[in-house]
Amino acid sequence: MKYFPDLENKKVIVTGGSKGIGKDIALSFAEHGAQVIITGRDIDSLEQATHELRRYQPTCKYVAADISKTKEVFEMIDTAAEHLGTIDILVNNAGLNIAKPALEVTEEDWDKVLDTNLKGAFFASQRAAKYMIHNKAGKIINIASQMAFVGYLNRAAYCSSKGGIVQQTKALAIEWAPYNINVNAVAPTFIKTDFTEKMFEDKAFEKDVYQRIPLGRLASPQDVTGAVLYLSSNLANFVTGETIKVDGGWTAI
Numbered sequence: 486m487k488y489f490p491d492l493e494n495k496k497v498i499v500t501g502g503s504k505g506i507g508k509d510i511a512l513s514f515a516e517h518g519a520q521v522i523i524t525g526r527d528i529d530s531l532e533q534a535t536h537e538l539r540r541y542q543p544t545c546k547y548v549a550a551d552i553s554k555t556k557e558v559f560e561m562i563d564t565a566a567e568h569l570g571t572i573d574i575l576v577n578n579a580g581l582n583i584a585k586p587a588l589e590v591t592e593e594d595w596d597k598v599l600d601t602n603l604k605g606a607f608f609a610s611q612r613a614a615k616y617m618i619h620n621k622a623g624k625i626i627n628i629a630s631q632m633a634f635v636g637y638l639n640r641a642a643y644c645s646s647k648g649g650i651v652q653q654t655k656a657l658a659i660e661w662a663p664y665n666i667n668v669n670a671v672a673p674t675f676i677k678t679d680f681t682e683k684m685f686e687d688k689a690f691e692k693d694v695y696q697r698i699p700l701g702r703l704a705s706p707q708d709v710t711g712a713v714l715y716l717s718s719n720l721a722n723f724v725t726g727e728t729i730k731v732d733g734g735w736t737a738i
Contacts, residue, residue, distance in 0.1 A: 489718040493518035496569035497717075498562070500552055500609060501579030503530035505678040506628065508537075509706035510576055510713050515541035517714070522565040523547045525579065552579040552605035553597065562612035571620060574717050575613040577606035578628045580646075587641040595642050602646035607653055610668070614657075618664045626716050627654050627670040628709070631732035634672070647672070651728050658726030667725040671712040674732035677703040699734035 487493075497514045501507040502523025514521045515538045523538070524547065525531050531547040538545035546568060550561035566572050580602045583594045610625050617623025632640060633647040651670060658668040675681055675694055681703070685691040695701060712729045715721055730736055 487517050489517055489714050489720070491719045492714065492717060495519040495573040495717070496566075496571050497521045497574040497576070498524065498565050498569075498572060498609075498613065499576045499578055500524045500605070502576075503527060503534040503547070505680055506673070506676055506706045506709050507576070507578040508534050510578060510710050511538060511545075512541070513707075513710045513714060514574075514717075515539075515545055518542065519574075520569055521545045522568060524550050524552070524561050524565075526551055552609065553600035555604070555608045558605060558608045559612050562609060562616075566613075566616050572613045572616040572623065573620075574624045574626070575609060576626045576628070576713060576717075577609055577650075579605060580628065582640065582643040584639045584643075586639055590642055598642040599646050599649075602643070603649045603653065606650060610653075610657060614661055614664075614666060617666045618661070621665050623661075623664075623666040624717050624721075625657070625666065625668045626713050627668070628713075629654070629670040629672040629728055631672050631674045631730055631735050633728070634730070634736045654728060655726045662725060667716070667721065669716045669721070669724060669726070670728040671709055671716070672728050672730045672732065673704050673709045674698060674735050675703050676709065677705050697735050697738075698732070699737065702733065704731055704733060 497519045499511040502511040503525040511521050511523050535547045548561045548564050550557040629650040630647040632644045633651040654670040
């Protein structure tokens with residue numbers, strides 16, 4: 486169902502768009518008639534996701550890139566813009582976590598998490614903003630986390646990266662407001678995906694997480710997608726620098 490008709494024909498990039506939340510976001514944009522390019526590193530997953538996207542919008546395609554490598558990010562954005570003609574919306578979804586106690590985090594772990602989650606989002610935004618500034622319009626949506634606002638065990642690097650995303654969102658929103666570019670973020674709690682299924686095989690961990698969510702359940706990818714579509718639509722034209730928490734009340738306590 487098309488809840489946001491103004492998204493039709495928008496030119497959209499979704500990083501990390503071949504799996505999980507990113508794939509659901511990309512599919513929802515395509516279902517609304519947007520032209521979508523997804524990015525990622527796994528060619529097989531990208532090809533499969535693109536095949537699904539083309540059921541709604543035959544112009545959809547993928548660009549393979551490692552978001553942690555700035556040169557590849559710039560090439561990815563430019564290739565996507567060339568295919569699409571411009572960029573209206575960028576969703577910085579690509580991210581990862583290396584769950585370890587803080588005393589065991591290596592420099593390599595730290596760099597891998599921060600380079601993907603924070604640096605990659607910044608340089609993707611920087612490159613996309615050049616096209617948006619030319620158009621005097623654009624929407625950038627960063628996928629943060631409720632862990633940008635609260636701490637949690639074994640996630641020192643991840644919490645740092647997502648806290649940085651929230652502040653990055655504010656800084657870019659202020660700097661690019663004169664060009665009519667809205668920069669916002671969505672901060673979900675744990676999402677029900679194939680990836681998190683393995684995490685919740687640890688029943689103590691599962692119990693702890695559920696106890697922290699007043700609504701008593703995990704978010705679905707669609708819960709996050711709804712917030713992203715809203716921030717991408719004309720309904721959010723006067724919203725910038727904000728982070729919408731999709732966390733079932735975790736941070737309200």
